[in-house]
Amino acid sequence: MTAPKNSHLFLVKGTGFRWATVPIIICLAVTSLLLWIFFRVVDLKPKVSENFFFSEQDPQLRADNQILKLFPEPPQLIVAVAGDIRSLPYLQRVTALSDELANVAGVSSIESLSRGPKDIDDALKSRLWRRLLIAENQKASYIFVILKRNVSEATVHRIEAVQQRFERPGFKVVISGVPYVSxxxxxxxxxxxxxxxxxxxxxxxxxxxxxxxxxxxxxxxxxxxxxxxxxxxxxxxxxxxxxxxxxxxxxxxxxxxxxxxxxxxxxxxxxxxxxxxxxxxxxxxxxxxxxxxxxxxxxxxxxxxxxxxxxxxxxxxxxxxxxxxxxxxxxxxxxxxxxxxFLQLATPPSELRWTKAFESRMRSFFSERHGLIVAAMAVFTVIGALGLMRLNTDPDLPSYFKKGSDIRTGLDFVDRTGGSSPLKIMIEDRQRVPLNTKEAYKRLWGLQEALEKDPAVGQVSSLPVVLSEAKRPWFSIFLSTEKEIKILDQPKYGEISSQLVTADRERTLYLLRMHETQRRGTRGEVIERLKGIVQRNGFRVVLVGGTYSLLxxxxxxxxxxxxxxxxxxxxxxxxxxxxxxxxxxxxxxxxxxxxxxxxxxxxxxxxxxxxxxxxxxxxxxxxxxxxxxxxxxxxxxxxxxxxxxxxxxxxxxxxxxxxxxxxxxxxxxxxxxxxxxxxxxxxxxxxxxxxxxxxxxxxxxxxxxxxxxxxxxxxxxxxxxxxx
Known part of the structure; x- marks a missing residue:
């Protein structure tokens, strides 16, 4: 049997093709091994800490680290529950919800209407509980979920599951808080x-x-x-x-x-x-x-x-x-x-008639100078430059979620009724006098009320608010302010004093929940305005921290x-x-x-x-x-x-x-x-x-x-x- 004419060309081409595929096989083998290692080793879950853009070592967190060292505070979530806060069914469901949340792994403690005040009337009369647990419009109450350190994402998932079980008409449950947002x-x-x-x-x-x-x-x-x-x-x-x-x-x-x-x-x-x-x-x-x-x-x-x-x-x-x-x-x-x-094994496809004509016209177009287009781009750029003055590099936290979504609606609700972004302001008296006297207590209350009047401020927690609860019993008239601070520093009261005032009683911390969606101006402008309020009330700002400051x-x-x-x-x-x-x-x-x-x-x-x-x-x-x-x-x-x-x-x-x-x-x-x-x-x-x-x-x-x-x-x- 004779070989076909030009058979050597087919053999050479076939041999060349086989040799050309050797690098391809090597590439595929290496890629398979690489991907196998990749999927076994690489963690593809994004890590977003509560510090968002910064890490613990960054200089921007220096103030936060100093505040946290003086006033240790565990992470917490805010669960807002909308409904008729005076009705018995509402209070019963808040009690059941609080108990369920307390049993979630990773939760340290709970503060709610069922775990603090005697009843709703007592909460409304109390300066502390009214500010801490009841929304400004009195159409919702808050449950503070205190978390353990280094809590896992599984805890957040379980809290969401509890939220979904209790959600129903007339009892809307919404979660907020920096750990949840991150x-x-x-x-x-x-x-x-x-x-x-x-x-x-x-x-x-x-x-x-x-x-x-x-x-x-x-x-x-x-x-x-x-x-x-x-x-x-x-x-x-x-x-x-x-x-x-x-x-x-x-x-x-x-x-x-x-x-x-x-x-x-x-x-x-x-x-x-x-x-x-x-x-x-x-x-x-x-x-x-x-x-x-x-x-x-x-x-x-x-x-x-x-x-x-x-x-x-x-x-x-x-x-x-x-x-x-x-x-x-x-x-x-x-x-x-x-x-x-791979490219050396490819063959260019046959060009279609319309593509040849199109490519020819485009080559002719791009081979010419286009002064009008350049002038138009210059005008376009000038108009864009004017828009830079309106660029928003300070968006509010809810804007990270889609408008109309359940998450966005919930965050907006919490933000609107009491604020959602924490801000910490550590202050001291201008003359460095101790803050454990009755005179200091009155002046701290004056600062509390002045801060609450600012439109960017929602809820404010501070030493005078906590002390006001200790001063409610009739026998408190026999106790000094220092004695009340020491009583509140006992474990049965959650050692709350150590979270708000230093051991030498010269510095105290104001914890503010700031409104995000109702903010006018930048966060920096708001913080400077609050510093001015502190100074006008006779105090000096020592440090400013919290998520609001970090943002x-x-x-x-x-x-x-x-x-x-x-x-x-x-x-x-x-x-x-x-x-x-x-x-x-x-x-x-x-x-x-x-x-x-x-x-x-x-x-x-x-x-x-x-x-x-x-x-x-x-x-x-x-x-x-x-x-x-x-x-x-x-x-x-x-x-x-x-x-x-x-x-x-x-x-x-x-x-x-x-x-x-x-x-x-x-x-x-x-x-x-x-x-x-x-x-x-x-x-x-x-x-x-x-x-x-x-x-x-x-x-x-x-x-x-x-x-x-x-x-x-x-x-x-x-x-x-x-x-x-």
Whole structure:
């Protein structure tokens, strides 16, 4: 039997294919092992502490730590029960609910209408119980659930189960408190991390398959992105960096950082393959040679941008910096160590007639200068800059949950009736006189009433309020204030005195529950106003702490990061841009173009009434990264075409690179668009910020950047023509 004609070609091709699949098999085996280790080792549950944006070691918690050392206070939840507080059925159900909550593992003690005052009339007559247990409108009462230290999330789940069992018409049970809010934020982040990140990856895949129509490209993309994300999270686990509110979307960010160089690499491969009419390994490695240098510079910019976050005095932000820097490194390595092996087995799909015509028109469009579009973007940027004055970096706590949801409704109810955000103010007399005298008691009461009159203040607990209960019996007239303080410091009274006054009786603590939704002005302005009230009543503020104060410091840090952090990022990117372009004109164009991105994004989200919270603030790294990524590729392509970097070089760069830039934008918009379906507002806002920022970055890179980078050269040519 004779061999068919040209059979050696089939044998060679088959042998080549078999050899080409060896790296693929190795990549798949390594990925399988990596994912097996990943799912066994990495804890994907986000950790959100009661300190939100800070850790115990951060300087912002110094005041809180000092207050806690002087006035030890266990964590607590507030359970508000709406109904007819004077009716017998209501009081019976409050008693049963209190007993159920007291039996929950992790609960230390309970304070409620059934565990304190004799009855409802006694509670209404008491200065202490009326303030502590009854809402301002007297249509609800509070149950304070005192928790043990380091309580687990299981305790919160059990308390929620008790709430659901007792909930019924005429007896509405609502949970609030910082431990509950932080647990809900962690729970929502975990669900969105699991559901929407997976959905985003699937959408990325569908869009890539529709664009490139190659299963090899799709498989290589997923393997490279999965490896980079898994390696990043494994490295974080080894460095004891937990998944927190800022790093919850880290895997998606690494996915995008890995995807970007692969998109540029794929389009370069298609162009080289078409120009040389070649197949196999040659076009792939030629494309790698052309793409790896700009990819390296882009990854270096992202690496340094994340490293700059180490300068921020916040441990979670520094964790994001370390994790992001690791992610940028892993993204570059995965894109060039894994993806090319899959790409060399791919075959470009046959182009459709309408796509050829469309690509031809788009190449012609992007090869021209568009001064009107640049002018429109300038006007758009100026309008956005005016909106920055309205940007809300100090959102209230309920805004982290969807309007109309049961959780949001409950938090709003508690906040409206008595306040939801704790604020601690430690004070002393201006003359440092002891506070255990009857005269001091009267003056402390004056301060109590003055603080209660402030519209931002809800419930206030303090030493005079507690002492007022000790002074109710007739025989209290024979007791000194110091004796009453010592009596209340006994275990049977919960040692309440030690939580409100120091042993030397020179300093005392006021515990305020602040209104979040009715706040006018920033938290910082409210705190300064309260300090003024303290001073006018003859006292001096020693320390201010609590969640309300921490949220104020967090807002200040977010605001400063918008200014200093973005400026540092842009500065790093511009310096790197000058390093690889060796042109001040290009560096200046990059500076202006990158500046447009944060101004437009933050300005217009302010117009839309969206706050910039501490979870979505990290989107700035992705937006600026997209912008500098596109500008680096454009610059390197233009330098390769013409080292003088005149308009002809930029024209050719834009006409060739609009496709990978547009493809990256399309994939990101489709992937992050799924985040808009979340019921967790910070996840929705993160998706909107990334989509809007990526679109702005693409427009700035394709229109403003080349126009500015070539303007000086164009003016030189005009002057030369006039001189001639």
């Amino acid at each position: 647990e809900l934020i962690a729970r929502n982040l975990a669900r969105d991390l699991r559901v929407f990140s997976l959905a985003a990856v699937c959408i990325f895949g569908v869009v890539l398959l529709l664009i490139f129509r190659s299963l090899w490209i799709l498989l290589g993309t997923f393997i490279a992105c999965a490896d980079s994300s898994a390696c990043t999270l494994l490295a974080n686990q080894m460095l004891h960096i937990p998944i927190g509110p800022l790093t919850a979307n880290l895997s998606t960010m690494v996915f995008v950082m890995t995807l970007s160089p692969m998109v540029f690499l794929t389009f370069n491969w298609k162009r080289i393959r078409g120009e040389r009419q070649a197949e196999g390994r040659g076009p792939v490695w030629e494309a790698v040679k052309q793409t790896v240098t700009p990819s390296f510079w882009s990854s270096t910019c992202m690496f340094l941008g994340f490293i700059s976050l180490l300068l921020v005095p916040s441990t979670p932000m520094r964790h994001l910096g370390i994790a992001g820097a690791i992610g940028a490194t892993m993204a570059f390595l995965a894109a060039y160590a894994i993806y090319p092996w 104020d410091q967090m807002a200040r840090l977010v605001t400063s990061s918008i200014i200093s952090g973005v400026l540092i990022l842009i500065g790093i990117f511009v310096v790197m841009g000058f390093a690889f372009s060796r042109s001040l004109r290009v560096a200046g164009a990059m500076l202006v173009s990158l500046f447009i991105i944060p101004v437009v994004v933050r300005g217009y989200i302010a117009y839309m009434g969206m706050p910039l919270d501490f979870i979505t603030a990290s989107a700035a790294n992705l937006d600026l990264g997209m912008g500098v990524d596109a500008m680096i590729y454009l610059t390197m392509f233009a330098r390769r075409e013409n080292r003088t970097l005149d308009w002809s070089a930029w024209s050719k760069a834009c006409s060739h690179l609009w496709q990978p830039i547009g493809t990256s934008l399309l994939v990101i918009c489709c992937g992050f668009g799924i985040f808009l379906l979340s019921n967790f507002p910070p996840t929705q806002r993160f998706g909107i910020f990334v989509i809007f920022g990526s679109a702005t970055a693409a427009a700035a890179a394709l229109f403003t950047f080349p126009w500015l980078a070539s303007s000086g050269r164009r003016m030189e040519k005009v002057d030369q023509a006039r001189a001639a």
